[in-house]
Amino acid sequence: MRITPLDIQQKQFPMRFRGFDVDEVYSFLELVREELEELLRENASLKEQLNRADNQLQEYKNMEVTLRETLMTAQQMVEDYKTNARKEAELILKEAELKADNMIKEAQEKVVKIHEDIVDLKGIRRHFKEEIKRLIDSHLKMLEFDKEREGEESGEV
Template identity: 85%
Template sequence: RETLMTAQNMVEDYKTNARKEAELLVREAEIRTETMFKEAQEKVIKIHEDIVDLKGIRRHFKEELKRLIDGHLKMLEFDKEREGETSEQEA
């Protein structure tokens, strides 16, 4: 009879330990999931910030390119006017 009680106690201890271990594994999995989710959220925020920054850089580049083109067009216009004046003076 004592052997049976000891065996039952051992079985209960195994069950308790298995349950505790399972709960620990579940909690660790929950923590890992939360960490992964937070990291994913941070990456999304970073990507969004990068997109905003890149749009600003693109806008600035387009403005600078337009300024450069306008400057060259003015130089061409000025050169064309000078050529016209030179042609009139030669005639």
């Protein structure tokens, strides 16, 4: 059974011969009642503070969990960005290498084509020289033939 300040205040003691001083007993009981009321108020206040502290602690724990999850998510995002950046860099590098290889191949093909063109032009030049030489020889022969005919015509006369 719990005793309340009201129980203390309403407690009646029977009168007996040669008993305690009733006024002192009631004064003491009033003092005990007041002290008990103060203790009960303080206890209620402390319980309320404890509840607030527990609630605040729970909020902090929830915040901690949220912060940890956020941190883990941020770290995962950073790792994903790094991985994607590496992959993209590798892809760009491979594309650049392919372009470089294609440019080198095209340049080599152009060199071969120019070489072929040079060989063709040399052949054309040689053929052209031979044709000019034949033409000159033919003209020289015609000139000689004309000279001989002129000499025969002038010698006959």
